[in-house]
Amino acid sequence: MILHELVSYETLRLVWWVLLGVLLIGFAVTDGFDLGTGMLLPFAGKTDLERRVIINSIGPVWEGNQVWLILGGGAIFAAWPQLYAVSFSGFYLAMFVILVGLILRPVAFKFRSKRADPRWRARWDWALFFSGVVPALIFGVAVGNVLLGVPFRFTDDMHILYEGTFLGLLNPFALLCGLVSVAMLAMHGAAWLQLKTDGLVADRARRYGSVAAIATVVLYAAAGVVLWQAVDGYRITSAIVTEGPSNPLFKTAQVATGAWFANFDNHRWTWAAPVLGLVASLLALALMRARRGGLALLASGAAIAGIILGVGAAMFPFILPSSLDPRASLTVWDSSSSHLTLFIMLVVSSVFIPLIVAYTSWVYKVLWGKVDGAAIADQRGHAY
Template identity: 45%
Template sequence: MFDYETIRVIWWVLIGVVGIAFALTEGFDFGIGTLLPFIGKTDLERRVIINTVGATWEGNQVWLVLLGGAIFAIWPAVYATLFSGLYAAMLLVLFALFFRPAGFDYRSKLENPGWRNAWDWALFLGGTLPPVLIGVLVGNLILGLPFHLDQDLRTFYDGSFWALLSPFALLCGVTGLLLTTFHGALFLKWRSEDVIHDRAVLAVEFLGPMLIAALSAVMLWVFIGIDRPEITQMAGTGAPSNPLHKTVVGNGAGWIEHFMQYPWMWSAPLAGLGGFAMAWWMGKGESRMGAFLFSSVGIVGIALSVGFALFPFLLISSTDPKSSLTLWDASSSHSTMVLAFWITVIFLPIVLLYTRFVYRIIWGSVTEAAVLKDSHTLY
């Protein structure tokens, strides 16, 4: 039904959708964890904050599992390069995520203040470290990773963990943390009342300008300070996958020229900055849903900006540009992609409908009275 070129593009879009779903949902979960020790001043206030995401955080985290599984099935070369070359960084993300289920499930088992305070800080770490590390990863995707392929298409990573922590990548890490914390503050404002609601508004007012400034700095750095590789010759887009069947120069036309070649792509960064600007302006006032939706527009815009900027690259090699992986030469077989597509078409709508059902059932403000009433069933 679909030729090889078409199914590759379809899967590029589908995996992008899964990544955006992860950023939108797990983004505010991470933000809630980061804000927990600062907005919640008492044990009861912290229980209120935790229970704004208590019923949905596990389902939101599944998007990350689905993202990893989709990359494994559709872009195995990308999966192999990332998870072997960045093994230490991936383990740090995994270990940070370990704090979350333990923190949610064990925090309220004992009434000891020291016990609960320790798990509050565990939830803080579980909400703060992953967006920083994922931001650093995105920064390195733009800069390029030091790897090369041999003639047998085996991947060799030429860098180290510390080499990932360049100034640009660290700026992207800080930006990732600001993004999730801002998004989480808007979600908390939407689902809370009284003093927690007021503190969330203050957090929105404080974080908004910092996020917009950080995003602007990242975009400016990309456009004027980083070289973009350029493919000068490659096999047909419907050809079997072989990353070495192309010619790539390390210093191409540049990121601005890439966007100027397709002017419609400028809508993505504009939507990103504009969405967060509107979310900040509305979030300072009485708006709840509107501010959060504009923040979601901002996240979608930034995610699309990264995808459009890299296209057709999936992983750029900074040491051997020819070894860079693209969606045309790093994908699975045609039959695998078609089979996975039909499985996705059947089951993804079911997942989305169930997710919508869950949010509709549990929706509403979480209050101190509600937590005290159901003290033994809520976190």
């Protein structure tokens, strides 16, 4: 027997769907507090020294955190090529804006302190604010559009045609999802600042983080109600073939009212994901109010995981539904790479992902503790 046949095609597809979720959660939880910290920079820091403390709380770790984004993009490219083709071409302008924000962040880090002019530094501070808010907003908008269905279809020769526009992505439900993303990452960034700073910066972070936690609960609940009452989901109407060829057109599907809640009705344990998103947000609020920054960071990370898992649980087995032709919708069972490709990638990932986790854990251990404002003021070390 060939080695890769020891694991069924169905199992490998399911494993890679789970791994994609893990990578997305890893990015949202790690780089999420970087984005949240950028959002809070002009508000939690009032003096130049306070803002330098905030910047230096994420300065040594932000690059490592973005590894999860690279891994996620690579996983989509290799494991779900049709998903990569549709999303990275259809959402091209949106992704370009995200990349502008992510690229602007290190530029701002490097150039902000090149001049002592307060106006110069203030401009870079707002650039960091932009680089935090805009990617967070657009990531959420993208999730909202995925839930609504993306305007793409296949031709008879399997050529992908995307018929949407950038402005079409900015619909009310998608913007609501974008606000959920902004609020939850602001909450996460505030918890990080409580852990890594003290004094007035930590106090302001606690106040803004409390507001963000309340906003996360309210907006997430509102998005759930809108999804239930006003957004139609998708369901497969033909026989589900879990080990068939990767051709979405071999199935039939349709838009159906309430379809995104079918998995929750059929498998009640899946309610644990959205409940975790709400309960952990409230717990993060309580812990921030109690000045328990470390535990608040864990709680806000759990809230992010719950919110993302809730979307995955609602949509399974759909990955990217098509609003133009429901039959063309991409699912776990009909849009993956080959059996052999998924197996080889799983072997490689089982080696490198633990190494990344171990290295990242070591870095955080070395950099543990609060940022020393006095050391930054004295210009010791290599502070930004």
